[in-house]
Amino acid sequence: xxxxxxxxxxxxxxxxxxxxxxxxxxxxxxxxxxxxxxxxxxxxxxxxxxxxxxxxxxxxxxxxxxxxxxxxxxxxxxxxxxxxxxxxxxxxxxxxxxxxxxxxxxxxxxxxxxxxxxxxxxxxxxxxxxxxxxxxxxxxxxxxxxxxxxxxxxxxxxxxxxxxxxxxxxxxxxxxxxxxxxxxxxxxxxxxxxxxxxxxxxxxxxxxxxxxxxxxxxxxxxxxxxxxxxxxxxxxxxxxxxxxxxxxxxxxxxxxxxxxxxxxxxxxxxxxxxxxxxxxxxxxxxxxxxxxxxxxxxxxxxxxxxxxxxxxxxxxxxxxxxxxxxxxxxxxx
Numbered sequence: 001x002x003x004x005x006x007x008x009x010x011x012x013x014x015x016x017x018x019x020x021x022x023x024x025x026x027x028x029x030x031x032x033x034x035x036x037x038x039x040x041x042x043x044x045x046x047x048x049x050x051x052x053x054x055x056x057x058x059x060x061x062x063x064x065x066x067x068x069x070x071x072x073x074x075x076x077x078x079x080x081x082x083x084x085x086x087x088x089x090x091x092x093x094x095x096x097x098x099x100x101x102x103x104x105x106x107x108x109x110x111x112x113x114x115x116x117x118x119x120x121x122x123x124x125x126x127x128x129x130x131x132x133x134x135x136x137x138x139x140x141x142x143x144x145x146x147x148x149x150x151x152x153x154x155x156x157x158x159x160x161x162x163x164x165x166x167x168x169x170x171x172x173x174x175x176x177x178x179x180x181x182x183x184x185x186x187x188x189x190x191x192x193x194x195x196x197x198x199x200x201x202x203x204x205x206x207x208x209x210x211x212x213x214x215x216x217x218x219x220x221x222x223x224x225x226x227x228x229x230x231x232x233x234x235x236x237x238x239x240x241x242x243x244x245x246x247x248x249x250x251x252x253x254x255x256x257x258x259x260x261x262x263x264x265x266x267x268x269x270x271x272x273x274x275x276x277x278x279x280x281x282x283x284x285x286x287x288x289x290x291x292x293x294x295x296x297x298x299x300x301x302x303x304x305x306x307x308x309x310x311x312x313x314x315x316x317x318x319x320x321x322x323x324x325x326x327x328x329x330x331x332x333x
Contacts, residue, residue, distance in 0.1 A: 069332035070292060070305040073098040073132040075267065076107050078310050078322070084108065084120060088127050090319070094326045098130035100306055101168065103137055103161070108168075110136075110160045117167040125169075132304040133172040133212065133265055136161040140200055140213075141178035141193030141220070158200045162207050172264055172303075173204070174242050177213045182226030193220060194233045201236035212242040212264050215255075222249055224258035231262055240264040243295065244308070245286050247271045252286045253294060260299035266291070267308040268329060278311045280321060282328035292332045305329045 074091040076084060076099055084107045091099050101108040101120065108120055124131055138158045143149065149157070158175075165173040178185070178193050185193075204211050213221050213230070221227035221241070231239050241259050244267040245252040256263075268291075270284025281288060288305070295301035307325045312318040 067330060067333070070266070070296070070303065070329065071097040071130075071132070072326055072329040073100055073130075073304045073306040074322070074326070075100045075102065075135060075306050075308045077102040077104075077135065078307060079318070080104075080107070085123050088124055088129060090322065091129055092127040094319075094323045095330070096129065096307075096326055098132040098304060099124055100133045100135045100174070100304075101131065103135045103164075108134070108164065110157055110164065112164070114163075114167060117164050121168050131168040131170045132306065133170055133174055134161065134165040134168055135174050136164075137176060138200075139176040139178065140196035141189065142180070144179050144218075154196070155199060155203075159203055162203050162209050165209050166207055171208060172210045172212050172240075174212045174214055174265070175200070176216070176219060177227075177230060178220045179218060180220075181218060181222045182220045183223075185220055185226075189220075190233070193230065197230065197234035197239060198236065201234060201238040204238040205236060210238055210240050210264055212240045214242050214267075215244050215246065215259065217246055217249065222246060224250065224255045227259060228262060242267060243291075244269060245271070253290060256291050256294040257298070260295050260301065263295055263299070263301050263303075265303050266295070266301075266305045268305045268325075269308050278309050280311060280328070281307065281325045282331075288329065289332050305332070 074087070074094070074096045076087040076091075079087045079090060080102060082090075084101065087107075088099060103109060108117065112120075121131060137147075138154065138161055139147075143154075161173050161175075165171065177197075178189065180189070200211060213219075213227065215221040215224070215227055220230055227241055231241070239262075241262045242265045243256060243259055243263045245255070249255075268281050268288055270279045270281050270286050270288075272279030272284055292301075292305070307322065307329070310318050310321040310325060312321045
């Protein structure tokens with residue numbers, strides 16, 4: 001038995017869960033890594049369009065069970081050491097409304113077949129979980145140094161990501177923007193990232209899919225004003241934002257106010273009041289009730305707030321943190 005399988009069995013045993021059968025996603029290339037065998041000119045409209053209407057209902061409205069606050073989802077990357085179905089089990093046991101599938105092996109990379117994607121969706125639905133968004137890693141503009149692919153392959157990857165988004169029954173696909181902070185962007189960098197944005201948004205618009213850019217460091221979206229500038233330059237209704245804090249970058253509440261009109265999803269993570277690393281969502285420096293009050297109260301945001309990563313090293317520590325973070329977001333009203 002491999003070390004990984006032993007770890008997985010021990011992890012689940014220590015949490016009191018039974019081992020589930022994996023969806024069959026091992027060994028595939030990562031989203032945006034150049035492994036998708038898709039023709040660049042292929043449109044995603046037929047594959048995604050059938051589900052885009054119902055997906056809009058999933059990504060709006062009050063939280064499950066009549067809660068007044070946001071719906072709450074788990075990003076499966078938080079437990080990337082486990083197979084996808086095992087993470088679904090953890091999400092269900094913790095009480096989440098949905099999940100955001102991680103777009104890399106061994107969860108939901110671009111190289112999965114349509115049938116495998118449908119199986120992943122059914123597995124989630126069978127556990128009472130919605131698919132909130134698809135967590136893809138395709139980038140507009142320059143790639144990270146270890147992820148560089150040809151422009152043709154990048155466009156093919158984006159087309160496939162849009163298809164997968166529709167097959168999953170959602171209408172939001174998370175993407176990335178460039179490989180450097182906005183302060184370091186040259187005019188040539190801006191031209192490239194805007195050109196890609198227009199190209200990718202045309203694919204998304206045809207399929208009824210929204211592209212939500214990760215607000216992250218080493219990206220043009222490290223500053224909220226630059227992220228909004230990018231949306232304005234691209235000029236497509238399909239381009240929106242995934243809000244998250246960026247430690248020591250700018251005030252998180254001002255960041256929410258600037259980005260607010262364009263936010264369609266939130267990755268909730270927090271900086272500990274003391275020290276570094278991943279802190280509990282309700283025990284860090286940022287008050288996510290206040291973030292919700294800004295995004296929902298001032299701009300009408302009504303989507304998912306998601307746990308992206310959890311604190312802890314051992315299975316017990318991670319599970320305890322997972323349940324606490326879920327309950328923290330569910331308490332927002």
